[in-house]
Amino acid sequence: MNRSEDDVDVAEAVHRTAEDIGSMEIRGAATIAAAAAKALGEQAAASEAESPEEFRAELRAAARVLYDTRPTAVSLPNALRYVFRDVEGETVERLRASVRASVSEFCRRLDTAQKDLGRVGANRLRDGDTLLTHCHSTDVLACVETAVEQGKSLSAYVKETRPRNQGHITAEALTELGVDVTLIVDSAARRYLNEVDHVLVGADSIAADGSVINKIGTSGLAVNARDRGTPIVCAAQTIKLHPDTLTGQTVDIEMRDEREVISESEEREIGEITVLNPAFDVTPPRYVDAIVTERGQFPPESIVTLMRELFGESTSEPWTET
Ligand code: RI2
Numbered sequence: 644m645n646r647s648e649d650d651v652d653v654a655e656a657v658h659r660t661a662e663d664i665g666s667m668e669i670r671g672a673a674t675i676a677a678a679a680a681k682a683l684g685e686q687a688a689a690s691e692a693e694s695p696e697e698f699r700a701e702l703r704a705a706a707r708v709l710y711d712t713r714p715t716a717v718s719l720p721n722a723l724r725y726v727f728r729d730v731e732g733e734t735v736e737r738l739r740a741s742v743r744a745s746v747s748e749f750c751r752r753l754d755t756a757q758k759d760l761g762r763v764g765a766n767r768l769r770d771g772d773t774l775l776t777h778c779h780s781t782d783v784l785a786c787v788e789t790a791v792e793q794g795k796s797l798s799a800y801v802k803e804t805r806p807r808n809q810g811h812i813t814a815e816a817l818t819e820l821g822v823d824v825t826l827i828v829d830s831a832a833r834r835y836l837n838e839v840d841h842v843l844v845g846a847d848s849i850a851a852d853g854s855v856i857n858k859i860g861t862s863g864l865a866v867n868a869r870d871r872g873t874p875i876v877c878a879a880q881t882i883k884l885h886p887d888t889l890t891g892q893t894v895d896i897e898m899r900d901e902r903e904v905i906s907e908s909e910e911r912e913i914g915e916i917t918v919l920n921p922a923f924d925v926t927p928p929r930y931v932d933a934i935v936t937e938r939g940q941f942p943p944e945s946i947v948t949l950m951r952e953l954f955g956e957s958t959s960e961p962w963t964e965t
Pocket of ligand 1: 670671672673674778779780781782783809844845846847857858922
């Protein structure tokens with residue numbers, strides 16, 4: 644156990660998960676959500692709390708450590724919220740058991756949601772279609788996997804997705820599914836859009852107005868796709884819906900280390916420059932044809948109805964309560 648800022652014991656496993664999320668060893672909005680929930684389970688298992696109050700204080704401290712890792716993917720706080728919602732018990736043992744149950748139920752639902760979403764997304768894809776992808780999204784891959792299982796033959800242009808080249812992960816996953824993959828640099832996307840039937844992207848957060856917050860480069864791709872008349876579809880489980888945006892808050896865009904863009908020696912050679920590395924951008928709803936979720940397909944402008952149904956008007960942050 645490690646002492647947190649609040650002088651409360653936080654399990655080593657929680658710190659390890661937080662580090663892995665921060666360094667993107669664990670990445671992708673759904674994967675981050677599952678890892679954060681499991682880390683709360685590990686916190687509960689490792690707790691040596693002597694009272695329910697102490698146990699709850701530790702759980703809140705662990706959630707804050709996880710919450711502070713990456714700011715854009717709302718799946719992380721949504722996962723923490725889900726686990727906290729069901730934590731009940733008058734003894735430490737009962738609390739521990741309820742965290743465990745809540746974590747496994749959350750992970751089960753996440754898995755089911757992705758499979759259900761995959762079936763909805765696959766309905767859009769026809770045999771012989773060509774896709775264009777950006778970054779690496781397990782929600783997107785779920786749609787493709789289901790379509791392939793239905794016997795559809797697909798091909799894909801895969802953008803490499805600078806600066807971390809997460810398109811390579813997509814290229815490998817699609818190849819394993821039997822999709823015919825062509826890797827392109829990001830700036831080549833417009834050239835090939837005429838040959839593409841669907842642009843398929845994931846999301847880290849969806850705002851109440853239907854804006855899609857996804858890996859940097861998505862918004863430019865969407866504008867180009869609209870210009871070329873190529874439909875752009877976002878595959879996002881409802882855990883990506885950002886409840887705070889219902890009350891006018893905006894989504895924080897993560898700025899990452901400049902070393903992901905350029906090495907120190909390369910930068911020195913160029914001279915005095917500023918390097919900016921935003922990880923995400925915002926695509927306005929008018930450039931998105933549909934958001935595919937496990938609850939069906941929605942025009943982006945109507946996603947707010949689903950958001951209200953799932954979250955109500957406001958959300959709590961149980962890890963900030965004292
Ligand atoms: P799934 C990723 O962010 C990408 O932006 C991707 O579209 C999104 O998460 C959703 O991923 P990062 O964590 O939940 O790589 O669909 O920065 O797997």
